[in-house]
Amino acid sequence: MRSxxxxxxxxxxxxxxxxxxxxxxxKITHRQFQAVNGSGEQTYTATQKVTLEGIVxxxxxxxxxxxxxxxxxxxxxxxxxxxLFFQGERDDHAGTAVxxxxxxxxxxxxxxxGGYSNAQFIAELSRINAAGFTVGDRIRVTGWxxxxxxxxxxxxxxxxxxxxxxxxxxxxxxxxxxxxxxxSLDELKDDQDRFVFDPVRLVGGEYYQGRLIKIEDVxxxxxxxxxxxxxxxxxxxxxxxxxxLGRGNGIYAGSFNLxxxxxxxxxxxxxxxxxxxxxxxxxxxxxxxxxxLASYEHRMADQxxxxxxxxxxxxxxxK
Numbered sequence: 001m002r003s004x005x006x007x008x009x010x011x012x013x014x015x016x017x018x019x020x021x022x023x024x025x026x027k028i029t030h031r032q033f034q035a036v037n038g039s040g041e042q043t044y045t046a047t048q049k050v051t052l053e054g055i056v057x058x059x060x061x062x063x064x065x066x067x068x069x070x071x072x073x074x075x076x077x078x079x080x081x082x083x084l085f086f087q088g089e090r091d092d093h094a095g096t097a098v099x100x101x102x103x104x105x106x107x108x109x110x111x112x113x114g115g116y117s118n119a120q121f122i123a124e125l126s127r128i129n130a131a132g133f134t135v136g137d138r139i140r141v142t143g144w145x146x147x148x149x150x151x152x153x154x155x156x157x158x159x160x161x162x163x164x165x166x167x168x169x170x171x172x173x174x175x176x177x178x179x180x181x182x183x184s185l186d187e188l189k190d191d192q193d194r195f196v197f198d199p200v201r202l203v204g205g206e207y208y209q210g211r212l213i214k215i216e217d218v219x220x221x222x223x224x225x226x227x228x229x230x231x232x233x234x235x236x237x238x239x240x241x242x243x244x245l246g247r248g249n250g251i252y253a254g255s256f257n258l259x260x261x262x263x264x265x266x267x268x269x270x271x272x273x274x275x276x277x278x279x280x281x282x283x284x285x286x287x288x289x290x291x292x293l294a295s296y297e298h299r300m301a302d303q304x305x306x307x308x309x310x311x312x313x314x315x316x317x318x319k
Contacts, residue, residue, distance in 0.1 A: 025049035025142065030087070030094035033145075033152055036206065038199045040275025042147045050154070051142040052096055054086035055175060056135050057212055057267055058295065062248040062284035066125060068102050068118040079103040080121055082128075085267050085282075086139055087178060087211050094201070095210025095267070097153045098141055098166060100124065104158040114160055124165075131170040135297050138172040150270035150278060151209060177301035180214040180265050185239040188279065193239050197276040205279035208268045214302060215241065215281065217261040226256040231280070234264060241281055244269065248285025248295060257290050265294035265302055 024047040033050055035043045044050075060066065064081040072079045079102035087095040102121045105114035116124060133139050143154040143166025156164040188205055190196055196204030218234040218241075225232060228247040233240050243264060245251050264281055272278020285295035292299050 023048040023144070025051060027051040027053075029092040030054060030096050030210065031092050031201070033096060034094045034201070034206075034210065036199050036201065036275070040150060040197065040199070042152050044152065049142060049144050051140060052086070052088075052154070053138060053140045053171060054088050054092070054095065055178060056133055056137050056139055057085045057087055057095070057177065058135060058246075058284050058297070059248075060084045062246045062295065063282070065247060068116070068121040070103065070115070070118050070121075072103055073106065075106055075108060077103065077106050079106070079115070082125065085210060085269075086141065089138075089178075093207065093211070096141075097151070097210070097269075098143070098168070099148075099153045099155040100128065100166075101158075104156075104160060107158060110158055114158070116160055120160075128166070128168050131168055133168065133170045133173075136175060136177045137170060138175045140169040140171050142167050142169075149272050150275045176304070177297060178212055179304055180212045180298060180302050181208065183208055183213045183215060183268075185215065185218070185236050185241060188241065189239040195277045195279055205268065205270065205277075209270050209279065211268060212265070212298065212301070213268050213281070214263060214265045216263045218264060219260050219262070220258070223256050223258075227251065227253050234281075236261075241279075243293070244271075244280045244282045245286075246282065246284030250286040250288055250295075255286065255288060257288065258293055259290055262290075263292045263294075265292060265298040 026047045028050055030052055033044050037043050060082050064083045066080050066082045068080040082100040084098045085095055103115040104110045105112050141154055144157045144164055145152050145154050146157055154166055188196060198204045198206050201207050218236050221233040221235055228251050230245045232243045234243050266281040266283035268279060269282045270279050283293055286293060287296040
């Protein structure tokens, strides 16, 4: 009887056009996707895959190094990496990262052969960039996901099988970057310089996570560590915030020339096993202007007088 029931169920699924291997997927908001509980753990479990839309915030190569090298064998070194943040619009006050790596099989739980050769990884980069999107474009991303240090990332779940590929579609070109939201350290830190955590995600780090923000009138605690991929600390006198530098061509030894105090524009990220803490401001590039630590694109978005889409403007219609 059990075998008969199974065959009947399979026949029903086949008639509906669904196979046992089909992953469930839903189009949701970034805010729904990034929801957390009181411990900071992700709570979205409704589907196996998600579809999100939003605005591309940066050039991926300014964040992580996508140059493949399949000779690397060191454990946990995943070789080439590619990561993109895109931000929700209007009431969808959140953002999400999309992540791809080359050498998943350098992770101890992945079988040998579970990564990409150099040629295969280059082909993957060509596939995901086929839509020709860039900073300020509206995209649609569909894929599997995993929780990583306080946030959900869309990714391949460390699986190089094509059925785990994520896809990126261009929805509208040239929508424009959102104007960075001005956030004070008082909004991110309490009186004891601890991060403000709100599981409802209406204040503190959770509210701004994954979004383009601006911190005004801070100083760097020690600029000696300035350089690609470095982490600095900025402060307003009593409260501090880590600033993660990217690998853009404006960040190099000797390029630090910021006045005191200065402003910082970047993407608020969370990167900590303490899921109620560990926020940082990710700055991918610096254009050498001397007053604002930011990439050129982010600084121009801050100077824009146009109404941000996130403040209720009507988005342009794709033609």
